[in-house]
Amino acid sequence: MNYNYEHDLNKGISVDCVIFGFDFEKLKVLVIRRKPVENISESLVSLPGDLIFNDENLDQAAQRVLKELTDLENIYLEQLGAFGDLDRLSKPSDIAWLRSNRAQPEARVITVAYYALVNLNAFDPKPSNFAESVSWEPVEDIKSMAFDHLEIFNKAREELYRKLKIQPIGFNLLPKKFTLSQLHKLYEAIVGRELDKRNFRRKMIKLEIVKKLDEKQKGVPHKPSNFYEFHVENYKRLVNKGFDNFGF
Amino acid sequence: MNYNYEHDLNKGISVDCVIFGFDFEKLKVLVIRRKPVENISESLVSLPGDLIFNDENLDQAAQRVLKELTDLENIYLEQLGAFGDLDRLSKPSDIAWLRSNRAQPEARVITVAYYALVNLNAFDPKPSNFAESVSWEPVEDIKSMAFDHLEIFNKAREELYRKLKIQPIGFNLLPKKFTLSQLHKLYEAIVGRELDKRNFRRKMIKLEIVKKLDEKQKGVPHKPSNFYEFHVENYKRLVNKGFDNFGF
DNA sequence: TAGCAAAATGTCAAAATGACACTAAGCAAA
DNA sequence: TTTGCTTAGTGTCATTTTGACATTTTGCTA
Numbered sequence A, B: 001m002n003y004n005y006e007h008d009l010n011k012g013i014s015v016d017c018v019i020f021g022f023d024f025e026k027l028k029v030l031v032i033r034r035k036p037v038e039n040i041s042e043s044l045v046s047l048p049g050d051l052i053f054n055d056e057n058l059d060q061a062a063q064r065v066l067k068e069l070t071d072l073e074n075i076y077l078e079q080l081g082a083f084g085d086l087d088r089l090s091k092p093s094d095i096a097w098l099r100s101n102r103a104q105p106e107a108r109v110i111t112v113a114y115y116a117l118v119n120l121n122a123f124d125p126k127p128s129n130f131a132e133s134v135s136w137e138p139v140e141d142i143k144s145m146a147f148d149h150l151e152i153f154n155k156a157r158e159e160l161y162r163k164l165k166i167q168p169i170g171f172n173l174l175p176k177k178f179t180l181s182q183l184h185k186l187y188e189a190i191v192g193r194e195l196d197k198r199n200f201r202r203k204m205i206k207l208e209i210v211k212k213l214d215e216k217q218k219g220v221p222h223k224p225s226n227f228y229e230f231h232v233e234n235y236k237r238l239v240n241k242g243f244d245n246f247g248f
Numbered sequence C: 001t002a003g004c005a006a007a008a009t010g011t012c013a014a015a016a017t018g019a020c021a022c023t024a025a026g027c028a029a030a
Numbered sequence D: 001t002t003t004g005c006t007t008a009g010t011g012t013c014a015t016t017t018t019g020a021c022a023t024t025t026t027g028c029t030a
Helices: A058-070 A092-101 A149-166 A180-191 A197-207 A232-241 B058-070 B092-101 B149-166 B180-191 B197-207 B232-241
Strands: A009-022 A027-034 A049-053 A078-083 A110-119 A131-138 A210-216 A226-230 B009-022 B027-034 B049-053 B078-083 B110-119 B131-138 B210-216 B226-230
Touching: A009 A058, A009 A149, A009 B009, A027 A058, A027 A180, A049 A058, A058 A110, A058 A131, A078 A149, A078 B078, A110 A149, A149 A180, A149 B149, A180 A197, A180 A226, B009 B058, B009 B149, B027 B058, B027 B180, B049 B058, B058 B110, B058 B131, B078 B149, B110 B149, B149 B180, B180 B197, B180 B226
Parallel strands: A009 A110, B009 B110
Antiparallel strands: A009 A027, A009 A049, A027 A131, A078 A110, A210 A226, B009 B027, B009 B049, B027 B131, B078 B110, B210 B226
């Protein structure tokens, strides 16, 4: 799984991935802990990321690196942007790590960040390479990260929120069959506040992005919820077109 | 104006700028023509862009490069994203140019693109460095560009359109005093189709992003238009908050 | 069979949208 | 001085969308 000996490593460019998952309760983000170095005990979480190869596109690099560190693959990653501040690798604990992990630890490195939304239950992350552990952390618990990853993470959250306002969301985060309550919770988790249940359902139904199925929850100690699935046609159309504001 | 001997050039990372301007008629984009090399006569236009230095941030690099090539400065540039496809520098005419302009013409280079909207009349671009000429071209006339600049340009136009839908626009493209017809034309230029005049005015006024001034056009052979200015407070608030869809 | 828990549903007033056509003002030419 | 040209500016109405709000339904469990 280590390609370093077969490819020409680009020592000035890395990729980092912000992977959001949803467990029907909270919005979470996939983070790794790096294997400890020297006598540095501090162990900030980081986003999965690494240097790119010179013979791969940025998108491919993101896919590869994510796979190498967490074993997740075939995830639709969207680019968030490039981060290249001069001080992005300047925390003492990060410098120590770079010294023991990089051929040119002092090199200036810019990173291209990617983000994705996934159905948390459909993936089973496993740490490898320099990742000691991988875990899903509730987004609201993330207070600090290695490198400039907190900045990247915050940007990704903003982007997610911006996206939510102009197109439907959830296709990649929910199972094929889901309930409107689950979709509702997902939106609330991203928006960060309560949304009126009736108005939410009305909107989703009017936009025709969901189809009601002839199947209900079973074994729940309350009125069972109806299952829905996404109306793929309409969903995609709205992703492309965006919700209309003011006719344009 | 050539910093190359004072700074450490990063040979793997460049920046490119998509500068949109508006002349009250058409939406335009700032392009340069490179000084010709060898016996290559083909002269595709390009976006102003060049390699970055290792001691500057990406944002700074974009500002500097834009200044060096076109003499434009103090422009608020927003990042569009990174472009790093393996074949982005593979057109024959581009290879010839790289050979005569770059220390490592075969090097893999990714670029970080920026875009901005400016009041075309407030700037007077002047070519320098490897730019032979600089000009404003109507966006609809752009059919091909050097490198992968057409792809970058198209992405920038999409981004501009996306932006228009969720926040007010025009603050940087119009003079301090402007007429609602000018704003209307600007929107039509970006959206690419006609927008109902009355509904447009109603919306702008209701959003309170413009303030009516006590001043009219003079010397026009028709009913003079009233001048307006932006309501900075409300404008900024809406830029941050975005237009609401569905309460979130 | 009583109680619990979450699902599901409807109404109404207010605001926003979209479609649509005529009058007003200033200048220029006859 | 009158007529014509050109763009600015304005209002209405029917329809749709929003936002606020409370009760009933269903299935399970004790």
